[in-house]
Amino acid sequence: MDYEIFHLGAVRLQSGATLPNAFIAYKTYGTLNAAKDNVIIFPTSFGDQHYQNEWLIGEDKALNPKQYFIIIPNMLGNGLSSSPSNTASPYDQANFPNVTIYDNVTLQYRLITERFGIRKIALATGWSMGAIQAFQWAASYPDMVERLAPFAGTAKTWPHNIVLIEGIRAALQADAAWYNGQYTVPPEVGLRTLGRVYASWGFSQPFYREECYKELGYESLSAFISGFWEESFLQSDANDLLAMMWTWQHADISKNEMYACDFEAALQSIQARSVVMPVRTDLYFTPEDSEYETRQMPNATFQPIESIWGHLAGFGLNRVDAEFIDGALKELLEKN
Template identity: 45%
Template sequence: MAPFADDRTIKYYQLGDFELQSGEILPSAYIAYLTYGSPTNPCILYPTWYSGTIVAGNEWLISTPEHPRRALDPERYFIVVPALFGNGESTSPSNTTGPKGGVNMPKTTFYDNVKAQHQLLTQGLGITDQIAVLGWSMGAGQAFQWASQYPDMVKLAVPFCGSARTSFHNWVFLEAVKGAILADTEGYCGGRYMEEKGQQPIVGLKTLGRVYAGWGFSQTFYREKGFEKYYGIEGLERVMVEFWEKWSTSKDANNMLHMLWTWQHGDISAQPLYAGQSGLAEAGHRLSHRGLGRPGAGSQQDEDAFQRALKGIQGKVLIMPCDNDLYFPPEDSQIEKDYIGDNAELKVIKSIWGHWAGGPGDSKEDVKFLDDSIYVSNMFTKEKPIDA
């Protein structure tokens, strides 16, 4: 019987001077990652989400002796968990020095993250076979990106509570999250808060948490006093302080803004393979000026590019939104399924937990539903069936 994880130490894959989709160079870039199981087994890639870290953010869906799962089982699969640029583990504003460190770190897209992860798998870990990719929220965005950017390599993508393109409504929500930090001008100091004050912009981060408080969980969750029932927190002010502010003030402000930019610019059609007449991307993979600062579909050409990108996915896609998710609604997922066609299945998570139904593992019923759904989706070939 293979051990759960022989080495729980986070590893770092050096990318060198890494060219981004913008054409800028991210100097001495690297990806932080952790692996579970044997590399001789089929590979499952499981990227992190907004603010999530490798262990604290993703381990809840991976089988352990304490919490056995059927789907992400290190005894049968080689599970690779790479960290997003900007999460504080991979190259991020908080851990990068020099003229391109801190607030000046070049912005990164999902395309950049997936390109770096592809290099990690193929060159760093020697994985050239087809893989499965799954993830929650921004992890779902990366799953869609992988399936469209490297269609030959992805056998199955399972995005849950996320999207292939950031919608207008999602963009607006994120503007409020961003504004919470930037409005704290005294604390944020133009992004140089550590140099000038030696501390995070606490007022801005607390406000960010309170903005998020109205979105992460559904109206029904609050109405049924979910925080009291599941977390033992009574009263809305205690919820604000003990749950939301505790989370937000544990983060680095520039990291949060960097990942937020990545999220806002999520769009699988903004790559040369699919952009066509939309002008969202240029030859040589560059993200065009038109592809910056633009949410959703601004024209019919944009929508055509989005449809091409989804139709370009060759593997199976299991799309799993939550019926009460306030910024990734099932209606958007239905459009994605319709564009992909017969290779896609839409399976809605029925849950009062809203966006939190997709992670990070607090809702036990939703964890079981996700685990069971991924388990029966038959990730690999008959030689390595997930339901063996």
């Protein structure tokens, strides 16, 4: 395997449940310097694993492993870190406890402080649910995080975004083979249906109108829906996806004892020099929500990605969008 495991032991979650034998799967790139201050934390997103973040790492990029020590922690529920699919009974499958963004970041904090002795983070960044975790890092540890660059992600899940999650959850659970989460074979119909529902959200209307999917090697719309969307979800465990949906749906950087659900106070506490990068055509992490959040942050600039690739503009599929994100990160990292 190309990643490492950090064992956490029994951890008490925000819900009050205890997850025994918890662990985080993570991968590092580059070398930690003597001062331990060249650290970039880059969490994964919904359905993703660490390798799907690697498009933004390289010696010619802002996330340069020759200069920085980059840590990609896999989110709980993604199949590599503690998840329904790899946890022993009685916490396996649908019995896996609910995990919050706050839980994820609290455990990631343990990883970087206990395993590496890190006390400063040069940059917290991430896409989509990874962006929410980056926001949480900056709110939970404002004296630790020096720079923040969330792209295509907000500091909480706003109501219209919740509507998306309700739809994809229902599509998956409608498959009789899901069997209330106690399946013995994957609910393939539900996974494929989830992909078809998601297809209308992940990219924008002009993306489809201009047939941009042909740039990804698909000759027809139907081939794209089946080959890109259905196949991407068939690779995942259904209960893992549902666990991450719960985390996503309940995301809010202020839902903890530190901020007592005062969302504006949580945003105002972020001291990191920040660049907030929504995608102009994102249908669920909308630029309007991001603009509101940015106004609450004392050291933040609003720098939207002007792309018709919708939410997936932040996934490294389109060269122009990837170069925009990389350029913004380079500029941010160059500032003292």
